[in-house]
Amino acid sequence: MITAPERIETGRLILQRPREADVEPIFRRYASDPHVTRYLSWPVHVSIEQTRAFLTFSDDEWRRWPAGPYLVFSREDGALLGGTGLSFETPARAATGYVLAKDAWGRGIASEALTAMVDLARAAGVQRLYAICHIDHHPSARVLEKCGFEREAVLRRFLQFPNLPGGPADVLKYARVP
Numbered sequence: 291m292i293t294a295p296e297r298i299e300t301g302r303l304i305l306q307r308p309r310e311a312d313v314e315p316i317f318r319r320y321a322s323d324p325h326v327t328r329y330l331s332w333p334v335h336v337s338i339e340q341t342r343a344f345l346t347f348s349d350d351e352w353r354r355w356p357a358g359p360y361l362v363f364s365r366e367d368g369a370l371l372g373g374t375g376l377s378f379e380t381p382a383r384a385a386t387g388y389v390l391a392k393d394a395w396g397r398g399i400a401s402e403a404l405t406a407m408v409d410l411a412r413a414a415g416v417q418r419l420y421a422i423c424h425i426d427h428h429p430s431a432r433v434l435e436k437c438g439f440e441r442e443a444v445l446r447r448f449l450q451f452p453n454l455p456g457g458p459a460d461v462l463k464y465a466r467v468p
Contacts, residue, residue, distance in 0.1 A: 292356055292414055293356050294356050294357035294376075294413070294414055295355075296352075298360070298404050298406055298410065299365065300365075300405070300406050300432045301355075301402065302364065302365055302382065302399070302402060303362055303363075303364065303365060303371070303399065303402055303403065303406070303412075304363040304364075304365055304368075305360040305361070305362055305363075305403060305406055306360060306361050306363060307336060307348070307352060307358070307359070307360060307373065308344070308345055308348045308359055308360075308361050308373075308421075309345075309351070310345065310429065312361055312370070313338060313341050313342055314338065314397065315346055315370045315449060316341050316361070316370065316373070317335055317338050317340075317341040318373055318437050319370050319371075319391045320348050320373070320389055320391040320392075321334070321335040321340070321341050321344070321391065322334060322335045322336070322341075323361070323391070323427075324393060324453060325390065325392065326389060327389070327449075327453050328375070328389070328427075328453050328454065329423065329424040329427040329453075329454070330389060330451070330453065331449060331451065331452070332450040332452065333453060334452075334453050335462065337453065341432035344359075344401075344455060347359075347435040349368075349404075350377075351375075351377070352366075352433065353376040355376075356376075356378070356381075356414045357375065357376045357378075357414060358359075358375055358376065358377075359371065359374075359375035359412060360374050360375045360403075360407075361373050361462070362374055362388070362394075362403050363401065368386055369443065370391070370401055371390055371391055371394040372388060372389050372391055372394055372400075372403070373388065373389050374386065374387065374398075374401070374403040374406075374407055375387075375407065376407060376410060376411060376414070376416070376419075378416075378418075381415065381416075382416060382417040382418065382420075383416065383419075383420075384411055384414075384416045384419055385419075385420055385421060385422075386402060386407045386411070386419055386421050387405065387408065387418075387421050387422075387423075388400050388403050388433075389413070393456040395464070400430075400433045401433055403431060404434070404437045405437055407419075408437060408438070417467065418464070418465060418467060419439075419465065419466055419467070420424055420439075420442075420463060420464060420466075421434055421439060421463075421464045421465075422448070422449065422453060422462065422463050422464070422467040423461060423464070424454075424459055424460075424461060424462075425459065425460040425461060425462055432466075433463055434464045435464075438466050439464035439465060439466045440464060440466060441462055441463070441464050442463050442464065442465050443462075443463045443465075444460055444462060445460065445461050445462075445463055446460050447460065448460065448461045449461050449462060454466055
């Protein structure tokens with residue numbers, strides 16, 4: 291297993307392992323925004339302590355696996371735009387996804403960050419990379435398809451989305467072989 295770089299640069303983005311100095315910007319830019327977190331599997335952050343807990347989780351992932359969460363920054367002005375990363379289940383299987391602040395939506399940033407995660411997964415020896423999204427989150431499904439992920443299934447009542455009312459929701463499962 292290789293160890294992934296803590297910093298990756300793409301055409302417009304810098305993807306970087308989260309650090310303590312990032313806690314407040316993460317909270318302010320996207321983690322505390324109910325609109326941004328609506329379709330995510332983690333609850334909207336109502337305190338900075340929840341964001342600090344994410345940093346602890348991130349550090350644990352980076353210790354256990356070749357990579358973990360990355361933050362997404364603009365190369366142009368250094369602004370924090372969101373997050374992405376790889377979540378390993380085994381050395382050969384990982385999940386990916388992304389979250390972006392509202393002002394980063396619709397600019398191709400999700401596709402660029404996701405493509406970087408596909409490339410990283412390939413370099414790390416991942417044989418199966420997958421992602422899930424809420425069945426009603428059409429923009430996310432389009433990004434996954436644009437990045438070469440193929441829809442494999444609709445998983446019924448699969449995941450509780452803590453920022454949406456009701457019980458477990460249906461999700462779309464996408465995968466690709468990096």
